[in-house]
Amino acid sequence: MATTTVLLREDIETLGGRGEIVKVKAGYARNYLIPQKLASLATKGNIKQIEQERSALLKKAAVERSTAEAQATQMGDISLEFARKVGETGHLFGSVTSMDIVEALKAKGYEIDRRRVSLKDAIKETGEFTVPVRLHREVSIDVPVKVTDEEGNIVETAEAKQEKADREIRAAADKRAAERAAEAEAKAEPSEKTTEDATDE
Numbered sequence: 001m002a003t004t005t006v007l008l009r010e011d012i013e014t015l016g017g018r019g020e021i022v023k024v025k026a027g028y029a030r031n032y033l034i035p036q037k038l039a040s041l042a043t044k045g046n047i048k049q050i051e052q053e054r055s056a057l058l059k060k061a062a063v064e065r066s067t068a069e070a071q072a073t074q075m076g077d078i079s080l081e082f083a084r085k086v087g088e089t090g091h092l093f094g095s096v097t098s099m100d101i102v103e104a105l106k107a108k109g110y111e112i113d114r115r116r117v118s119l120k121d122a123i124k125e126t127g128e129f130t131v132p133v134r135l136h137r138e139v140s141i142d143v144p145v146k147v148t149d150e151e152g153n154i155v156e157t158a159e160a161k162q163e164k165a166d167r168e169i170r171a172a173a174d175k176r177a178a179e180r181a182a183e184a185e186a187k188a189e190p191s192e193k194t195t196e197d198a199t200d201e
Contacts (some may be wrong), residue, residue, distance in 0.1 A: 003024040006039035007050050009057060013135045017044055019057035021050070068136030071110070075133075079144040080104045085151040088125060090157030095122035101131060123147055126154045136141075 004026045011017050015024065021042055033039035042050045080101060085093040096111065098117040105112050118132040118140075129145045149155050156164070
């Protein structure tokens, strides 16, 4: 399969960071990366121009990284809280999505692109969660997110209650088994001692 060498003009998760020179499939470069201005074709003919562009992109990336690090420090103690209507089973009517998190961060003065909020699935129950936010390819922060009912309470879902009950039953069974084992061991010790005494005589 034909490949070509390109200079990345933007961070592309699957390929690399801005300013890197990488090999990609020729069709991918021709049909997507270059038309979208995400990369420039790197040929022997334009190597000098590519090196100048690469140098400028790396400088820009360094500035962006230091800005992201400063923002990460500034956002270090940030936390978000959402109050939602909750059904009888403990599940939310609706959910808390990455867009909700973006809006809540915006209300606190931070403009974050929705694609940088790493929320795999929308939050559909109350509780305390941690949502990673990528400020830069190499800089991420974990934002604590608390979701409560309209009165500010964390309501357990039916599944969570069942899991808790199962854990308690297992813990009680383990405790009983440990107690029985200790009792059996305690009963066995005197008879062993008696046998030893008899042998000594």
